[in-house]
Amino acid sequence: MTINRPMRDEYDLAVIGAGPAGLAAASLAAQSGLLTLLLDENQGPGGQVWRAVTSTPVKETRLLGDDYWAGSKLVEEVRASGAEILQGATVWSLDRHLEIGISAGGGSQFIRAERVILATGALERPFPIPGWTLPGVMTAGAAQTALKSSGLIPDGKTVVAGQGPLFWLLTAQILRMGGRIDLVLDTTERRNYLRALPHAAAFLTSPYFRKGLAMMREVRSKVRVVSGVTRIAASGNGRLEEVAYEAGGRSVSVPADLLLLHQGVVPNVNLAMSAGVKHRWDDIQLCWSPVLDANGGTSVEGIAIAGDGAGIGGALAAVERGRIAARAAVEALRPQAGAKVPSMETFRAALAKAERGRIFLDVLFRPSKQFRIPGGDTIVCRCEEVTAQDILDSVAIGATGPNQLKAYRRTGMGPCQGRLCGLTVTELMAEARGKPPEEIGYYRLRAPVKPITLSELASLPKNESATKAVVRG
Amino acid sequence: MTVRADAIIVGGGIHGCSTAVHLCLRGLRPALIERDYAGRHASGVNAGGVRQLARHVAEIPLSVRSMDVWEGIQDLVGDDCGFDSHGQVLVAENDEELEVCRSRVADLNLRGFIHEELIDAKELRRLVPAVAETCPGGIVSRRDGAANPARTTTAFRRRAEQLGTIVREGIAATNICKDGKLWRVEAGGETYEAPVVVNAAGAWGGRIAASLGEPVPVQTVAPMLMITSRVPEFIKPVVILRGRKLSFKQFANGTVLIGGGHLATPYQDTGETILDWRRLQESARTVWELFPVMRNATVVRAWAGIEARTADDLPVIGPSAKHDGLFHQFGFSLHGFQLGPGTGAVMAELIATGNTNTPIDGLRIERFAT
Numbered sequence A: 001m002t003i004n005r006p007m008r009d010e011y012d013l014a015v016i017g018a019g020p021a022g023l024a025a026a027s028l029a030a031q032s033g034l035l036t037l038l039l040d041e042n043q044g045p046g047g048q049v050w051r052a053v054t055s056t057p058v059k060e061t062r063l064l065g066d067d068y069w070a071g072s073k074l075v076e077e078v079r080a081s082g083a084e085i086l087q088g089a090t091v092w093s094l095d096r097h098l099e100i101g102i103s104a105g106g107g108s109q110f111i112r113a114e115r116v117i118l119a120t121g122a123l124e125r126p127f128p129i130p131g132w133t134l135p136g137v138m139t140a141g142a143a144q145t146a147l148k149s150s151g152l153i154p155d156g157k158t159v160v161a162g163q164g165p166l167f168w169l170l171t172a173q174i175l176r177m178g179g180r181i182d183l184v185l186d187t188t189e190r191r192n193y194l195r196a197l198p199h200a201a202a203f204l205t206s207p208y209f210r211k212g213l214a215m216m217r218e219v220r221s222k223v224r225v226v227s228g229v230t231r232i233a234a235s236g237n238g239r240l241e242e243v244a245y246e247a248g249g250r251s252v253s254v255p256a257d258l259l260l261l262h263q264g265v266v267p268n269v270n271l272a273m274s275a276g277v278k279h280r281w282d283d284i285q286l287c288w289s290p291v292l293d294a295n296g297g298t299s300v301e302g303i304a305i306a307g308d309g310a311g312i313g314g315a316l317a318a319v320e321r322g323r324i325a326a327r328a329a330v331e332a333l334r335p336q337a338g339a340k341v342p343s344m345e346t347f348r349a350a351l352a353k354a355e356r357g358r359i360f361l362d363v364l365f366r367p368s369k370q371f372r373i374p375g376g377d378t379i380v381c382r383c384e385e386v387t388a389q390d391i392l393d394s395v396a397i398g399a400t401g402p403n404q405l406k407a408y409r410r411t412g413m414g415p416c417q418g419r420l421c422g423l424t425v426t427e428l429m430a431e432a433r434g435k436p437p438e439e440i441g442y443y444r445l446r447a448p449v450k451p452i453t454l455s456e457l458a459s460l461p462k463n464e465s466a467t468k469a470v471v472r473g
Numbered sequence B: 001m002t003v004r005a006d007a008i009i010v011g012g013g014i015h016g017c018s019t020a021v022h023l024c025l026r027g028l029r030p031a032l033i034e035r036d037y038a039g040r041h042a043s044g045v046n047a048g049g050v051r052q053l054a055r056h057v058a059e060i061p062l063s064v065r066s067m068d069v070w071e072g073i074q075d076l077v078g079d080d081c082g083f084d085s086h087g088q089v090l091v092a093e094n095d096e097e098l099e100v101c102r103s104r105v106a107d108l109n110l111r112g113f114i115h116e117e118l119i120d121a122k123e124l125r126r127l128v129p130a131v132a133e134t135c136p137g138g139i140v141s142r143r144d145g146a147a148n149p150a151r152t153t154t155a156f157r158r159r160a161e162q163l164g165t166i167v168r169e170g171i172a173a174t175n176i177c178k179d180g181k182l183w184r185v186e187a188g189g190e191t192y193e194a195p196v197v198v199n200a201a202g203a204w205g206g207r208i209a210a211s212l213g214e215p216v217p218v219q220t221v222a223p224m225l226m227i228t229s230r231v232p233e234f235i236k237p238v239v240i241l242r243g244r245k246l247s248f249k250q251f252a253n254g255t256v257l258i259g260g261g262h263l264a265t266p267y268q269d270t271g272e273t274i275l276d277w278r279r280l281q282e283s284a285r286t287v288w289e290l291f292p293v294m295r296n297a298t299v300v301r302a303w304a305g306i307e308a309r310t311a312d313d314l315p316v317i318g319p320s321a322k323h324d325g326l327f328h329q330f331g332f333s334l335h336g337f338q339l340g341p342g343t344g345a346v347m348a349e350l351i352a353t354g355n356t357n358t359p360i361d362g363l364r365i366e367r368f369a370t
């Protein structure tokens, strides 16, 4: 049995997440002489944007785009940097003493670091429409994961619905690979174009502008796109059979085998919140974001956050934020080594460039209320099958926030740990109580932020034959 | 502004809320002040064990009285609180432990308590089929069970408000002092006045008592719990091991709660706790050994709650030894959830009539006077 575990108990720096932010951070820190451990739960490095970049069966460059392949350069850099890289390692606990619980190779282990950089990225925003829990409805991100890691593409009647830069990217990726898409439902609010206009000038100079436009054009040239969609519902007997939508006041139903939903991404806050990092409600991106200083430092001494977990900024910004957080760690732990790496100003300038025009995207692709705050018997909490009406009923008899709601309904207490319902619950309760989301708050999150088996926690084998081996040995 | 009430209750845990309900039932109008929200601390996050089993004799009468209240909980608060009574079982893992059980039950019987019953290996296996073949027996308390703690505390809070309690959440009670015959408490920019004040501040109760000149040897601790994903039903009663730190409860939905008293680090000023995963790992190992069906279950969540533990592991209940109109109800030392419904009734009796028929002599604050 190969034992996949960290080589030491203590490190200068632990970086959690090997996407753009984590790769950049670990590589810079290790090059500067910090004893660095990079932990990531996927089998290979790359994170979301460069998922499976070292192993994908899709070899033709054009299909996934140049940005995808840029990942391999950073992966090579970190491999040469001297950082210890542990893939297949899930971090399920982090506390303010910077003790880290890791499960890898079927067992669990604890390490400690002087500094921690969280680079755990983003999650897709929940998209709670009627019927979203039916088999045959999935997130576009999940479809992309299948595509990148296994080359799997949709082949039945497929509808893609939603909005946002990634929405168009994903749709384009599926089409390029010969995947089937019958209809695209664009939920971007028409008036958002006007609202975003004042920010357009900055966006014109953004690295994403040209690419984004090209991608939307590419999709429109191949599939029918319905814009201004204001309502979507999935239905079917035991699985998806039909997608109903409304656009420009007209209601239409189409048969479908697969419905892919996506309306943007939000910071993956679970690990940071469970470590006690202070967060605030971001009224522009409509999500919880950590409160950070200019170097990504959090309210917990020694913990910094980089990448999309710090607030959505995209892959290029993630790289620069990773470098900034790593440089801050180097300055704190090995001030003399800082001289060898580019200055903070260099990274900040690069970050400013990468973030240019972000506000334009945020305003244009601000998801509309009816797709964020459902009503009636639309399911909000999938784990416990709690509907929007159930939550409103609890509010009516005294539930004031997500944590209090647990006493009425078991929302957020199932295996997803709030990832699929948390934002919806906050916004729904805020709306029902006429209070800002900041005041309503979020679930108090606790480790393990990822479920681990009892055997893993015990670091003991889980099946009979392995058990006997232990007893005999 | 000044708010006048018949009693000011500091703390909205199960104890404060229960006392509020019972005061209302006696025709009084209390004000309940809770710094966070009702059930935020120990009362909302505990293991939900409704247990008379294995209690110190000094609190058994109170526990038995509380059991009667639990059995009518739906009528009292309008919610079943998730209460089930599948019993609680203390497992002896060897003959030596069984001997201790035997003399415990004999001693209780001599004192007139019959809720604990000695059981042999066969009855143990009938109640808990999953237990190891080698366990020779134990003790069962058949009326015991478990309830949903957050739901229970919330139900008491809601009932208290329906019956007329002034409930204030999100504000701390400060400057508790006596002015003539009236107690004054400041909270959220207002002054509350009443002839009676109840210190039901849980882990913070010791500070309040000390600030009023009645220090109690009390420590702040944070017991930990973890809950697993659903597994097929294999255990109905709550199971406690005599010799190790482990307690165990499977809920109707299949999830299993694992506890046993391993402690986290409490941060009393912020109300936060930091889990000690190495200790939870020990619990996981014990479960792994004893219940193979659990090995593949996932640990979905773990948490801790802040609680007061006194030097003799018994609560402080009853009137102050120093001030008229001050009543203490804190220091429940890791086992006060079951006591909540009954203690509220006893407190209301003491406040309204000056007396109670439930013996609480071993629990009064005088025992710590030097």
Ligand SMILES: Cc1cc2nc3c(=O)[nH]c(=O)nc-3n(C[C@H](O)[C@H](O)[C@H](O)COP(=O)(O)OP(=O)(O)OC[C@H]3O[C@@H](n4cnc5c(N)ncnc54)[C@H](O)[C@@H]3O)c2cc1C
Pocket: A016, A017, A018, A019, A020, A021, A022, A039, A040, A041, A042, A046, A047, A048, A049, A050, A089, A090, A091, A092, A119, A120, A121, A122, A123, A124, A141, A142, A144, A166, A169, A265, A271, A306, A307, A308, A309, A314, A315, A318, A449, A450
């Ligand atoms: C489903 C999805 C698909 C996306 N696809 C694209 C895309 O194709 N192109 C694009 O430009 N942007 C994409 N994005 C946006 C993406 O968030 C950013 O562009 C970029 O990947 C952010 O980089 P990052 O380093 O912050 O995080 P990520 O790239 O998300 O990397 C985070 C890494 O942390 C790991 N991780 C998280 N939690 C733990 C834990 N507890 N223990 C161990 N490891 C952990 C994850 O497995 C992941 O490898 C996608 C986002 C999502 C949610």
Ligand SMILES: Cc1cc2nc3c(=O)[nH]c(=O)nc-3n(C[C@H](O)[C@H](O)[C@H](O)COP(=O)(O)OP(=O)(O)OC[C@H]3O[C@@H](n4cnc5c(N)ncnc54)[C@H](O)[C@@H]3O)c2cc1C
Pocket: B010, B011, B012, B013, B014, B015, B016, B033, B034, B035, B036, B037, B038, B039, B040, B041, B042, B043, B044, B045, B046, B047, B048, B049, B050, B051, B171, B172, B173, B174, B200, B201, B202, B203, B204, B205, B222, B223, B224, B225, B259, B304, B305, B306, B307, B329, B330, B331, B332, B333, B334, B335, B336, B337, B338, B339
């Ligand atoms: C993990 C765990 C498991 C447990 N398991 C069991 C079990 O299975 N069975 C059992 O019987 N018992 C159990 N217990 C013990 C039980 O939970 C407690 O004994 C009981 O809940 C104590 O109730 P309380 O009302 O005294 O305290 P709390 O619930 O702590 O309530 C006190 C309240 O006072 C408030 N407060 C404090 N100071 C002020 C102030 N100045 N102003 C306003 N408000 C204030 C606090 O915010 C708090 O909400 C367990 C405890 C824990 C932590």
